[in-house]
Amino acid sequence: MTINRKWYVVYTRPNAEKKFAEQIKKITSGCDFYLPLKTESRQWSDRVKRISIPLFKSYVFVFLNDDEYHYIKRLNGFVDYIKFNGKPSVISSSEVEKIKTIVASEFPCEPTSRKFALGQIVEIKSGSLRGYRGQLVDIQNESVFAIELQGIEQSLLISIPASLISLTEEA
DSSP: OOOOOEEEEEEESTTOHHHHHHHHHTOOSSOEEEOOEEEEEEEOSSOEEEEEEESSTTEEEEEEOHHHHHHGGGSTTEEEEOEETTEEOEEOHHHHHHHHHHHHTTOOOOOOOOOOOTTOEEEEOSSTTTTOEEEEEEEOSSSEEEEEEOSSSSOEEEEEEGGGEEEOSOO
16 A cells, blocks of 8 residues: 655744644654754854754645644644645645755755746835836845846946835836
């Protein structure tokens, strides 16, 4: 008898990811989990400490069969499965492996839900340049974008954090 397992994403209570993952580790049926962690430096008044925090807040990837799928709903910290169109999202093993490879590379990475593409018209939504619009001409990483601002017969290329820009309908 083969056991058909799939990767799901569990949404946990805030700051409960590690405790939830520890509970899954204790299940002896063969299910698995993956909690991607990143290391950050935190400043205390007397020292700097490096701590591991979840890469995706409140998300734990779980590898489950149908019985385990229902069982882990009872675990402390479980809120729900991440769903799209009312159905639990199933993640392919290759996608989980990609995340593992990226985390293992130790290059700085941050998740983002913003999907910007080159050529889109964006607007700066806060700061001293609030209201300026420009064309997205370069994406250096997930937090710094280069925007071409036009209007004075010249172009000015600036780099700006993603959190300060939003997509607009037109220029």
